[in-house]
Amino acid sequence: MPSAIRADLLFDPGVIPHSGQDSLGQDLILRPLASDDHTRGHLDLLSILTAAPQLSPTAYSDIFAHHKSCPSTYFTIVIVHESTDTLVACGSIVLERKFVRGGGLIGHIEDIAVAKSMQGRKLGIKIINTLEAIGRAKGCYKIILDCSKDNIPFYEKCGFKHKEYQMVRYL
Numbered sequence: 001m002p003s004a005i006r007a008d009l010l011f012d013p014g015v016i017p018h019s020g021q022d023s024l025g026q027d028l029i030l031r032p033l034a035s036d037d038h039t040r041g042h043l044d045l046l047s048i049l050t051a052a053p054q055l056s057p058t059a060y061s062d063i064f065a066h067h068k069s070c071p072s073t074y075f076t077i078v079i080v081h082e083s084t085d086t087l088v089a090c091g092s093i094v095l096e097r098k099f100v101r102g103g104g105l106i107g108h109i110e111d112i113a114v115a116k117s118m119q120g121r122k123l124g125i126k127i128i129n130t131l132e133a134i135g136r137a138k139g140c141y142k143i144i145l146d147c148s149k150d151n152i153p154f155y156e157k158c159g160f161k162h163k164e165y166q167m168v169r170y171l
């Protein structure tokens with residue numbers, strides 16, 4: 001991943017366990033988000049999940065810089081298809097330090113997406129397992145996420161179980 005190595009990465013790639021790269025296939029690389037991943041289709045990928053209109057390069061850089069300026073908080077990983085230099089999967093874990101549980105740490109899994117053409121090839125479970133490993137290594141006592149009913153079987157395959165309900169108020 002020469003271009004990715006030159007680019008500014010969101011966090012130290014050493015945080016990703018070696019198993020992250022296992023059984024991915026030769027043409028796929030798992031790494032932290034890079035500051036220029038908008039040029040590799042990051043927002044196109046996220047648009048299969050929700051509205052993700054294109055951002056100007058400056059706006060993308062500003063968000064990247066904001067995430068990077070919060071140490072040990074934002075961990076976004078991507079899987080890159082090397083020959084096309086395109087992102088085919090992504091996901092984040094956002095770490096929240098609590099006052100409860102003796103100052104415990106919760107991991108929030110967010111924005112999981114696998115390109116339609118690559119779904120069903122275990123990239124989704126690879127992203128979740130890697131984010132979970134990061135959360136575990138950072139000391140999280142639990143990891144939580146919100147998902148649609150349709151995705152419950154996927155997350156159950158990843159080892160999650162249903163608990164509580166989500167509430168929302170759009171502003």
Ligand code: ACO
Pocket residue numbers: 048049109110111112113114115118119120121122123124125126145146147148150151153154157
């Ligand atoms: N229903 C039932 N089982 C499923 C589903 C599903 N919707 N999706 C995957 N699985 C199963 C697979 O069959 C597989 O089972 P197996 O191990 O027995 O063979 C296992 O889950 C792992 O599947 P993967 O191949 O890793 O799944 P994939 O790479 O296709 O990724 C994902 C799944 C992320 C849901 C993908 O379909 C996707 O990007 N969907 C659109 C965006 C989306 O909904 N993202 C999740 C939003 S929730 C959030 O971000 C917190």
